[in-house]
Each structure stands twice: as structure tokens, then as C-alpha cells.
């Protein structure tokens with residue numbers, strides 16, 4: 001638990017109200033409301049068993065789906081499996097320019113997962129706006145529902161879960177990297193050498209849901225933090241964002257929260273003209289974007305550039321070799 | 326028939342020469358190749374302990390020289406089996422002296438090509454996961470299946486027509502080679518006596534393998550192309566890739582065949598059997614495939630370039646004007662246009678001309694494989710600066726070791742296996758002589774000879790496996 005970052009607790013700054021008619025509530029209420037708190041009380045079932053179910057589902061096809069009706073998946077109180085989603089409000093993302101820090105979602109994710117340098121599981125791309133200037137696009141794995149990466153994996157090391165996310169089993173991955181060629185969002189990272197991680201990460205219990213410790217010659221990416229939400233907290237990146245730009249939610253109960261407010265997920269997406277990246281490819285991402293360029297934080301689109309990402313623990317990763325992307 | 330016997334004896338003498346005579350130069354050559362392979366193994370040991378970190382590949386260009394080598398060698402493997410099967414099926418009588426060499430190239434190139442997949446893996450020690458957890462939905466699994474099938478089939482297809490020749494070696498070389506090779510020939514010749522029943526059986530086996538091998542060979546390089554074409558990458562995402570890869574495979578395969586033939590011809594004075602006619606015919610085949618490649622490439626680039634979808638401009642710019650322009654235009658001019666020109670001009674339509682064309686084609690096809698792999702990955706998927714890739718010393722060492730291994734395996738095979746299908750060539754020669762006296766009877770006849778060294782006789786005609 002000590003690994004979890006609570007940066008979202010920093011005092012809120014004055015901000016424009018989200019045009020969704022729900023009152024701001026404190027985090028605990030939020031979590032209780034969407035049932036995540038209750039899930040925290042459900043003990044984590046032996047995750048190996050869970051993974052077996054999930055992997056079988058993918059490997060043997062839909063017939064085996066029965067195997068994957070898992071006690072371990074996050075479910076609503078009616079027993080239906082949650083369908084995780086992320087909604088990223090670009091109007092509130094200024095690439096942490098106003099903070100004068102590296103993007104805090106990326107940093108929080110790196111600290112929480114010990115993502116080896118130079119992996120940025122949620123990466124802030126700076127894209128040109130049509131009329132000039134730039135916008136920042138925080139990009140985690142899009143958790144495609146029609147995932148090109150899962151389709152091509154020869155050993156089922158990359159698999160879809162009943163929660164609608166995509167995970168990687170680094171104990172099974174053979175390092176062929178065809179999934180990296182297949183991902184249209186550049187969201188996969190390879191451990192080219194011995195991964196640079198701090199000593200404490202080496203002690204962690206490995207599971208595909210918490211890909212620590214990283215191992216050489218295998219692929220990694222954003223895992224959507226299923227373990228975190230099942231335990232009743234929000235993903236590191238959501239917590240890390242000082243502008244509350246990232247909403248995490250569940251389509252099954254149609255709810256989303258950025259840690260400060262709760263909203264109806266589908267309504268938020270519709271009313272703000274949400275879209276998905278490269279929708280035309282048919283990958284069906286679970287990550288939605290609300291258009292913008294940080295204007296809610298008062299960012300000027302001409303104000304380009306962001307601070308480079310840092311790996312705060314890198315000095316402690318002894319004898320580590322790092323590489324550039 | 327006296328001339329016939331002389332001819333036959335000379336053929337046997339010439340064929341067995343590499344097996345019997347080992348020159349000083351041969352050992353120097355073997356030592357040279359072994360040294361290069363050993364260096365490759367040594368460099369690979371570094372990669373084994375430090376990971377793919379030692380290569381120039383990174384997240385954005387995550388495949389490079391190794392995958393290029395894989396595609397290139399699997400392509401070359403189409404030299405043999407497919408060519409010899411097509412020629413056998415089309416009853417091209419001139420094929421007899423070149424089929425064995427072609428089939429050997431196939432088997433050897435497949436072994437080398439497949440090993441590059443292993444070399445490229447991040448966790449080679451987990452290779453058995455492919456069998457333990459294999460998912461048939463993955464293009465990589467298709468490759469595993471296709472390549473293992475092809476390797477099995479081409480080894481059989483290399484071996485079956487070789488049995489009478491191995492029996493010949495067993496009978497003729499019994500006192501001339503050491504114990505090990507004698508034992509080897511005795512074992513692999515499978516008690517071949519040239520009996521009519523054996524001949525019939527062999528004929529059937531060869532026909533079946535010939536028919537099987539063609540779809541298998543086509544499928545192999547098609548699924549290799551699908552590794553790329555099953556992704557959403559600009560430049561790879563095209564249905565013409567299968568055709569492009571298969572055509573390119575046969576193209577580079579023929580070129581490699583020409584080069585190996587030219588080398589052996591020179592080294593062992595096989596001019597009598599590997600005649601200018603063979604080179605010219607293969608040269609025409611090269612020119613024809615060059616034409617077909619041009620057609621396929623126009624299809625590929627025009628359909629994409631006309632519409633110029635998202636990122637299309639970048640993809641074309643890097644290929645035609647920027648980073649990869651030199652490679653691309655060498656491929657077009659040197660690899661596709663030059664062979665056609667060489668075969669069109671009477672002055673260059675010679676053995677030397679065909680060899681030059683073959684060298685150009687092999688280099689061009691290697692470059693083509695390289696720029697297909699690298700440019701496809703280089704097109705940025707998100708707003709970031711395009712990555713760059715350059716193979717490291719270790720990658721080059723391992724690649725060159727692969728080439729050396731290819732040559733080494735052929736060199737070793739030269740010592741052991743009959744490089745000519747003696748029985749088929751004898752057959753052809755007798756027919757050619759007969760044709761001069763009695764042209765009508767033998768038109769189009771094509772079939773396995775009944776015996777090791779005997780004459781076929783009229784029975785051979787009816788028992789021909791192919792008719």
C-alpha cells in the first residue's frame with residue numbers, strides 16, 4: 001500500500017465547473033457510491049486462478065468463457081462484471097505546464113508501477129491543433145475491445161479480460177514483438193535490456209495486473225490498474241493529475257469519477273462530444289477523449305512544450321542500463 | 326551406345342568429384358566460413374546475456390535486420406523447391422541438372438531463415454511456449470506451421486529423387502570413401518536396386534511431393550507477408566503483400582540459384598552440364614519476374630499513393646525522397662529494370678550477364694525486405710518525431726554469420742550429397758540422343774528413370790511417374 005501515491009489530495013484550485021449536474025463530493029463518498037469501496041472489502045482471490053480463467057478465455061475462445069466467470073473480477077452488486085473505461089478531459093490537461101512539473105499522471109504511474117525508464121505507460125503527446133498551437137493528449141493503452149495486439153500474440157501472453165481491458169502476462173511472453181507492430185497507438189514497450197528498476201520493485205509479487213518486477217525481453221504497457229480499483233482506489237494516473245482531467249469509470253453502472261466528482265459516464269462523453277483515437281480503425285478503445293487544449297486551466301494553445309518525464313527512483317536502480325525509445 | 330556409356334561415366338566422375346577430391350582451398354574456405362559463424366555465435370552470446378539491448382532496435386522500430394534476414398532467407402528458399410516443382414510439372418526437360426542444387430538451397434535457406442526468428446526473440450528460452458500455449462489465430466503461429474511443413478516437405482522432396490543417386494554413390498564409392506560416409510550411403514540409399522516396383526513407387530512419391538510442394542511454398546511466403554499485412558500500419562496494410570512477397574521470393578530464389586550454379590560450375594568444371602542455356606533460361610525467368618514485380622509494385626504504390634491517406638505522405642516521402650530513397654531506387658533500377666535490360670540486349674545476354682543480373686537482384690531483394698520492415702515501423706503512429714534505426718555491429722555480425730552458415734551448409738552438402746540428379750540427367754541425355762534418330766516417339770516424355778545406371782528401355786516409358 002505504501003506504493004500508492006495520493007497526489008490528488010493536494011488542495012484544489014479554482015476551476016471551471018464540469019457541465020455535468022453532479023455535486024462535488026469527497027473521494028470516500030465517490031468510491032462508496034460507485035461501489036469500489038465495497039470491492040475493496042472483497043478479498044483478492046488467488047490471482048493466479050483468476051489469470052488462468054482469463055487466459056483460457058482468450059486462448060480457447062468463447063466456448064471457454066464459462067471458465068472466466070470469475071469470482072475475482074470486479075462486479076457490480078448485481079454480480080455483473082464491471083466494464084472499465086477512462087475519459088480524459090483535454091480541456092483540463094495542460095501537460096502540467098501550470099504546475100511547472102513533468103506530467104504528474106505519468107510520474108504517478110511510473111512511481112506506482114516502477115515502469116522502467118524510458119517507458120511512459122501514459123504518455124503526454126503534444127499534437128498540432130488544426131488552427132495552430134498545440135494540445136496535450138495523455139495516452140494510456142487504449143484498452144481496445146477489438147485489440148490488434150491480442151489478435152496477433154502467438155502464445156496468448158496478451159489477452160482481453162472480462163472487464164474489457166487488455167493485460168500482458170510477462171511470464172509467458174516470448175518477446176516476438178509482433179504486438180508492438182500491431183498496436184496502432186504506440187502503447188507497447190519492450191524491455192530491451194535488464195529493466196532499470198529500484199531494489200524494492202524486485203521484491204514485489206508479480207501478477208499481470210501489477211507488472212512488477214519487470215523482466216527482460218518482455219513487453220509491458222498500461223494495465224488500467226484493475227488491482228487498484230478492486231482495492232478501492234483510483235489508478236495512479238487519475239490520482240496523480242492535479243487538474244482532475246482523468247475520469248475513471250465503469251460502463252456497467254454507467255458512472256465515472258475523477259476523484260473529486262462523480263458523473264454519468266455516457267452522459268459526460270455525449271455532452272462533451274467525446275471521441276476516441278483513430279476511431280476509423282475499428283479498434284473500439286475503452287479510452288475516450290473530451291476535446292480541448294487545457295483551456296479550463298487557462299492554457300494558451302501557443303504555449304508549447306512540457307517538462308520531460310522523470311524516473312524519480314532511477315538513481316536507486318543500481319547498475320541499470322537504460323535506453324531511449 | 327559407346328558414346329552413351331562414356332558420357333555416363335564422365336557424368337558420374339564429374340558429379341562425384343567434389344565428394345572424392347578435397348583440395349586445400351576447400352579447407353581454407355570451410356575454415357573461413359566456420360570462423361565467421363563462430364564470430365556470429367560469440368556475438369549472439371552477448372545478446373543472450375545482455376538482451377536485445379545490444380541491437381539498434383527500440384520500441385518504435387522494434388524489428389530490424391533479423392526480421393529482414395528471416396524474410397530474405399525464407400524468400401531464397403523458394404529457389405529450389407518451387408522452381409524444380411514447376412519445371413518438373415511443366416516437363417521442362419532442361420531442368421534435370423539444376424533441380425538438385427535448387428532443392429538443396431531450399432532446405433538450407435529454410436534452416437538459416439528460421440533460426441533468425443529465434444535470434445530475434447526477446448526470450449528465446451521460452452520458444453516452447455509456442456507449442457504449449459500456441460494460438461492458431463496468430464500470424465506467427467501460421468508461420469511456425471507453414472515453415473515447419475515446408476521444411477519437412479522440402480527435405481523429403483530433396484531426398485526422394487536423390488535415392489537412386491545415393492545408391493549410385495553407395496555402389497561406386499564404396500571403396501573410395503571412409504567408413505562413416507560408406508555407412509551413410511548404405512543407410513540413406515534405402516536398399517535401392519532400381520527394380521521396376523521401386524521405380525514406380527519413387528515416381529509416384531515424387532509426383533505427389535511435387536504437387537504438394539507448390540501450394541505449400543506459395544503459402545509459406547504468403548503467411549510471412551501476413552505478419553506485416555495483418556497489422557494496421559501504413560505501407561503494410563495491403564492485400565497485395567502476399568503476392569508481392571511470393572513473387573519476390575521466387576525472384577530472389579532464382580537469383581540465388583544462378584549464383585550458386587555459377588560458382589559450382591566454375592569450381593568443378595561442370596560447364597558441360599550447367600550450360601549457357603540453363604543460365605539464359607533462368608535469366609529469362611528473372612526478367613519475367615522482374616516485370617511481374619514492377620507490376621505488383623505499381624499496384625501497391627499507386628493504390629496507396631493516389632489516395633494518400635493519413636501518414637501516407639510521410640511513408641512515400643521517406644521511401645522515394647528521404648532516408649530510404651537510395652535503397653528504394655537501387656531496388657527499382659538495379660533490381661527490377663536492370664535484369665530486364667540485361668536480358669533484352671543480345672550483347673549482355675550471356676552467362677556473365679545473367680550472373681550480374683542475379684547479383685543485382687539478390688542485393689535489391691535484400692534491400693527491399695529491409696525497407697519494407699523498417700519503413701513500415703518508422704511511420705509515426707502518434708505525434709512524435711520519427712525514430713531511426715541502424716543495425717549495430719552485433720546485428721551485422723550475426724547477419725553475416727547467417728550468410729556464412731548458408732554457404733557452409735551448402736559446402737558441406739557438396740562433400741556428401743550428389744549435386745546432380747545423375748539418373749534424371751542420364752534419362753534426358755538418352756532421350757536427346759534418341760530424339761535425334763526418332764523424334765516423334767519421345768516428344769514430351771518425362772519421367773523417372775528405372776535404374777541407377779541402366780538404360781530405361783521401352784518399359785520406362787509406360788512406368789513414368791508423371792505421365
Ligand code: SF4
Nearest residue numbers: 153173174176177179
Ligand atoms: S511480444 Fe509477447 S505479448 Fe507481444 S505478441 Fe509476442 S509473445 Fe505476445
Ligand code: SF4
Nearest residue numbers: 141142143144149183
Ligand atoms: S492501445 Fe495498443 S496495446 Fe492497448 S489494447 Fe489497443 S492495440 Fe493493444
Ligand code: SF4
Nearest residue numbers: 109122222223224237
Ligand atoms: S491506468 Fe494505471 S497503468 Fe494505466 S496509465 Fe494509469 S496508472 Fe498507469
